[in-house]
Amino acid sequence: MPNFAILLPPAEGKRDGGNPFAPDMFDYRSSNTFNYFNELNPERRALIDALQKTIRESDTATLEKIFGVKGETLEETIRTNLALYEAPLMSALDRYSPGVMFKAMDFAGLPTGAQRRLLEQGIIFSGLFGLLRPDDLIPNYRLRMDAVLPEIGKVSQYWRPHVSKLLNRRLEGAYVWNLLPGAHQEAWDDTHTYAEMVVVKFFIERDGERKPVSHGVKPLRGRLVNFIVRETLEDYEPLRNWEHPDGYRLDEAASTYDEATRTRTLVMVKAENG
Numbered sequence: 001m002p003n004f005a006i007l008l009p010p011a012e013g014k015r016d017g018g019n020p021f022a023p024d025m026f027d028y029r030s031s032n033t034f035n036y037f038n039e040l041n042p043e044r045r046a047l048i049d050a051l052q053k054t055i056r057e058s059d060t061a062t063l064e065k066i067f068g069v070k071g072e073t074l075e076e077t078i079r080t081n082l083a084l085y086e087a088p089l090m091s092a093l094d095r096y097s098p099g100v101m102f103k104a105m106d107f108a109g110l111p112t113g114a115q116r117r118l119l120e121q122g123i124i125f126s127g128l129f130g131l132l133r134p135d136d137l138i139p140n141y142r143l144r145m146d147a148v149l150p151e152i153g154k155v156s157q158y159w160r161p162h163v164s165k166l167l168n169r170r171l172e173g174a175y176v177w178n179l180l181p182g183a184h185q186e187a188w189d190d191t192h193t194y195a196e197m198v199v200v201k202f203f204i205e206r207d208g209e210r211k212p213v214s215h216g217v218k219p220l221r222g223r224l225v226n227f228i229v230r231e232t233l234e235d236y237e238p239l240r241n242w243e244h245p246d247g248y249r250l251d252e253a254a255s256t257y258d259e260a261t262r263t264r265t266l267v268m269v270k271a272e273n274g
Contacts, residue, residue, distance in 0.1 A: 003195075010092070018087065047155075167188055179224075200224060
């Protein structure tokens with residue numbers, strides 16, 4: 001079995017619907033139903049209960065602040081979150097499929113072995129569920145990792161003690177590709193149990209000046225994930241001769257390695273004419 005892991009954020013945009021008769025291989029409704037991070041079930045149910053209580057007891061202005069949306073989108077968010085316990089389920093991979101990073105992964109276009117590696121080695125940080133594998137079955141929902149609930153506090157801090165213990169154990173001795181944004185990173189107390197962790201940063205170079213890519217980085221990460229699972233990357237060596245589909249190449253001289261945390265920061269650069 002490959003000894004690597006890919007840490008992924010969820011998608012904010014989600015596919016609606018699902019199969020109401022789906023087998024309960026992931027069931028946040030029950031304390032003893034199998035799922036890949038079933039130890040988190042009590043915390044999941046407690047968070048759902050607190051979320052629904054907040055919705056029922058809060059005014060519109062408070063809910064706008066919690067969810068970061070207004071008008072019809074807020075009304076839909078309220079309906080969706082109040083229906084969590086009765087909602088139909090689909091895999092997290094399908095649920096997040098409208099997200100640009102997940103589209104760029106092109107799961108359907110991957111060879112069967114690469115698909116299996118993404119399902120088995122991918123770990124998704126979720127505001128509502130803590131940790132998920134891509135094939136865990138989940139309902140539609142809306143809750144950001146940086147949201148703040150009255151009885152819970154900041155969601156990332158709520159998850160931190162529960163997620164960290166499981167994740168540090170799961171990553172022990174593994175080669176880790178960390179594609180998490182800062183809000184999700186806050187949910188993890190990293191004790192560096194892995195063999196090595198890789199963080200990838202993308203830069204545009206124009207007229208000798210480099211600027212980090214912020215807007216549009218999600219599809220770049222998605223296509224990187226596609227390459228990781230296709231090639232079973234348990235080290236970064238294959239990136240030396242790889243050109244990203246969007247034209248980025250590894251600048252090894254600009255990349256760094258922190259021995260204390262065993263973290264390698266890779267710099268991918270795309271040169272553009274001024």
